[in-house]
Amino acid sequence: MSVTFRSKPYRIIGHGIGETTLSGRRLAAMITGGAAALALVLATAIPARAETNDLTKALIAALVVGAIAHELKDKDKPAPLPEPVKTKRVPAVCAISIDGAERSVTLFPESCLRKEGFDYRLPRYCANSATIFGKRDRVYSAQCLREAGFRVPGR
Incomplete structure (x- = not known):
């Protein structure tokens, strides 16, 4: 079943958009x-x-x-705004250094990285589960992040 509507076409004459205010x-x-x-x-x-x-x-x-x-x-001319630079630099404020008898390790907790505005996807294979101040968190080693292409502070 099909329905056909028949109506008389109306033509509306436009005069364009006029500027009514004086800038x-x-x-x-x-x-x-x-x-x-x-x-x-x-x-x-x-x-x-x-x-x-x-x-x-x-x-x-x-x-x-x-x-x-x-x-x-x-x-x-509007004043040019500088573009924010997005780098894969890991914030140094989040670094936790653990010094052992044979070696030292630097870790970065995920919660701290997110609080500092670090919004890149972190590699899952670098994640280790840890308890920091009684709260469960994922930590990432500096060496693994560096190998994944992130800029890590330190050596």
Whole structure:
């Protein structure tokens, strides 16, 4: 079973999106354009021999128009924001050094790494279960993390 809907098509004529508000940039552009048009009209009406006072006024007007245009140009560009650098550097503040009779080991608890904002996936084969201050946690040896491609503080 199929259903067919028949209705008369309506055509809506659009006039485009008009800007109803006058932004600061648009106002400044209109003032700059008006000043340029006025300067052009006055330049054609001024006799060939101008007094120094009139020439000074014309130069000042040109400088004002240039300053307005330069100010608008500078405000359009947003300040560049530095990109955060993402490195696989393990935070040194999390290091726990255990010195033994034959060797020393540096371990990094996972809970500390996460608290410091270290959000990389840690290799499972480096994880060892340990109890630190009565809480179960996973610890990672510095040597294993280094071999997995992480930048570990120390040697």
